[in-house]
Amino acid sequence: MTETIKTDAIIIGAGPVGLFAVFELGLLDIKCHLVDILDKPGGQCAELYPEKPIYDIPALPVVTGQELTDQLLEQIKPFNPAFTFNEMVESVEKTEDGGWRIKTDAETVIEGKVIVIAAGGGSFTPKKPPIKGIEEFEGTSVFYAVRKMDQFRDKNILVAGGGDSALDWTLNLHPLAKSMQLVHRRDEFRAAPDSVNKMRSLVANDEMQLHTAQPIALHGINGQLQAVTLKSKERGEYDVECDTLLAFFGLTMKLGPVANFGLNLHENLIPVDTEKFETSTPGIFAIGDINYYPGKLKLILSGFHESALMAQQAFRYIYPDKKLRFQYTTSSSSLQEKLGVN
Template identity: 50%
Template sequence: MIDHLHQTDVAIIGAGPTGLFAVFECGMMRLKCHVIDPLEMVGGQCSALYPEKPIYDIPAYPKIGAQELIDNLMTQIKPFHPEFHLGQQVMKLERTQGNRWMLSTDHGTTIVAKAVIIAAGVGAFGPNRPPLEGIENYEGQSIFYYVKSRENFRDKRVLIAGGGDSAVDWAISLAEVAKSVGVVHRRPKFRCAPESEAKLHELEKAGKIELLIPYQLEGLKGQGDQLDSVVLKSLEGEEKDYPCDVLLPFYGLAMNLGPILEWDLALHHNHIEVNPQSCATSLEGVFAIGDIATYPGKLKLILTGFAEGAHAAHAARAIAHPGETLHFEYSTTSGVLGIA
């Protein structure tokens, strides 16, 4: 492989929504950015896993699709001309003699940066697969862990398993196109936005969603790779068959930090510990934002990641241009590189 050497102000690891907004905030600080991501596309989970998922907690957008959010962020950062290195994983992070950070990827790319912002989300991700016998026979045909297009489920009998935001949001969305939607969960309380839970119960009362509580997945029945029904089991041991064409288990993602574990960062339960005031990690000049960062009181929201990106960008500028004073201005005053 040929080594490609780049010099920049800030290297951002991760091209999900938090990483992309960090590009904007760095641009407002007049910092040049290079962005590295192991996926072949920008957008992280939003683009790779659920591009049509509705998101309800982005300011000024009562509802926005995940891919639409990414497209808007790409438009927002275009004036700053960031350089992307996609389909590459950062393998090494090393301090240089010139007080810089050198990042080396598995494709032979080398980036020397004055500061680093880690916005790697959950790291390398994959679904938490429910322990059901023979589940692999149905995956990709009747069992899916992500929804890329809800049209794929039009007029289908859909069973969703889980109680988090993904399960509830997709239940609400698929109720508009599916023949039927059932949601199986072990407890009455859902781990989602209160408004979403209220909408879920509203659709239940209207007969558009069936809530199967308290039940959990017990087994699968079908022919070949096509499901006929899913066996559900109550906490008391009662079993029943629930007819369905599709099962969507939303039990979260398995987190794998990969090479990040070897970078001598202070970690807490596979998350990077940061100072919430600046998002600085235990390594000077390295910051972490988004779901991978942790501190007391942390809320795992895209909105939180956006704010952390602003904190990290301001702190990174002090490192990239030490001793240089930058008078803070609101974007409504300064504009974006002269764009009104």
Template identity: 40%
Template sequence: MSESQATAIQPDSPPSNAIDTDALIIGAGPIGLFQAFQLGLQGIKAHLVDALPHVGGQCAQLYGHKPIYDIPGIPVCTGKELVQLLDQQIAPMNLPRHLNQQVQSLSRLADGRWQAVTTAGTQFHTRSVFVAAGVGAFVPKALKVAGVDQLAADQLLYHPSETSSALGRSVLIYGGDEEAVQAAIDCASLAAKTRLMHRRDTFNAAPDQLARLQALRDSGAIEVVIGQITEVQQNAGQLQALQWMDGEGREQTLRVDWLLVYLGISPRLGPIADWGMAIEKKQLVIDPATMATSAQGIYAVGDIVSYPGKKKLILCGFHEATMAAFAAAEYLQGEKPLLQYTTTSAKLHAILGVHHPQH
């Protein structure tokens, strides 16, 4: 898409169901979460969009239980612990989250704002945009076997955030990571039948999860099936059974009426490449003093950006989010913001909900 296409002027009467906001953050990894914090300190209200069903992005998904040693002031923490701390830090900002969806189009309105539309049909009219998409939107890897495309949307779920719909059903969880193991554990007390299928009888999960899984296997609450799905059998979109192949190459059939798939996630730059901003080697080109892209009102931070001397480190992304927030405050409020300190500023204390005892 050319620059002229990306910034095409839209009609003056946009849809009335759009969400109006000062800022839209695309990407809920650590940098996106800290971006929300820095914007909140500037008094800028934001909304957050991410392709995954939970916050944390790559940090939570790929490094959930792996140690991180280079976060200032935190000698060691796991990816999930870091995300939990950042989530706790932005609690005073009351940040609305729009998860399990991607921004698929971004275009400029006649009044200078940006209109963003997600894959879930959510629309935003925003004065500024912050792209914190890492190496792209992390999306679940799809199950590619015969019959999958004919299933109704609620028959096969990828990395679902909750499993309450397993109640009374015959469920198969497909995958071998900690999310798959936890889903099997959660379904065991709800489903009529819970099966966990993986290509081998080893699972990449925390020791306590593995111990719980083994106990449920021993009791018969979970059946582990070693093999791979080869075909999905359905009737009018409703899942009926799965054809699968065991380690000896034999085809077998399982009666199943709900399928949860955990095959991992992969990054895709996706529609970001079509939004008309300057891109170099699949990264957005920005001004490191402001983190502004080539499109007015759009900023980018984290691994998605490129500039001389750029380092792909979380702590560098935190710095970039701070620079972007100050630049956006000047852009949105018409004057350069004062540098205030959270140790002493009554204004920032009010934003953060800090209460001082009466003397």
């Protein structure tokens, strides 16, 4: 059993809104620990559109998703937030002293006095091909990620996809696999050219097969895959034998375990008030794209505003005996000291 991490505010989601919450909470002397399923901060901005320009951040006429993330990280540096990446918060429970305890899918336990859900569109999870009956094979012969390579030793593998994940795993697993096939919808790949060249030379040497097609049906018994039907323009529908399918079609967002936290939900969003951005459960807040209130706009700037108001109420829970003073960073020497600029 790993040691319990203690903090003031547990922030679920390290996207732009979760990051800015660290700033607003930090000004009020509230320490933060962020948990994110991705391997890096920035949420959608870093995962979906790091290179895409955003035009509606106040005072930044244009900024890319990655630049915004980097700037926010710079801005919250003085508050030294802790991060747990690659993990998903699975459960939330109240502690004996009125705070909260969360547990992740990797058994990390964090205790805090408040929880701030800034989970955006939910957890990033692999896209699953909409093939009938695919669930029956998941975990036994259909996979969306490789955790232990050795699991795939001596398998007859079919990899589906045309990006870096698909190509990297094709190349990495090829030496272990009994046979390797790759299926992609067109004969062009957006993966790194070097990987594509390596794959093509394996194909040229008959060491693996490449199919320009799309998987449309799975065949097997008791969760054990035996063949996959592919559909191509040239060959129509045909079956290829394999016992393992690795599908890499990018990520999508799903609400995930947040749905089981015992909070009221409204069409997969978390209703909050517009004074404190608190959920139906006192001490649990929701800010950014994941919350809902009349007039809600899913804008990053709305999430920033929500962070500031949320922090006021979080302060009342964390420092019940202290008086909350509203101060400006331009004039307050104590705030400037926290920011390390004075």
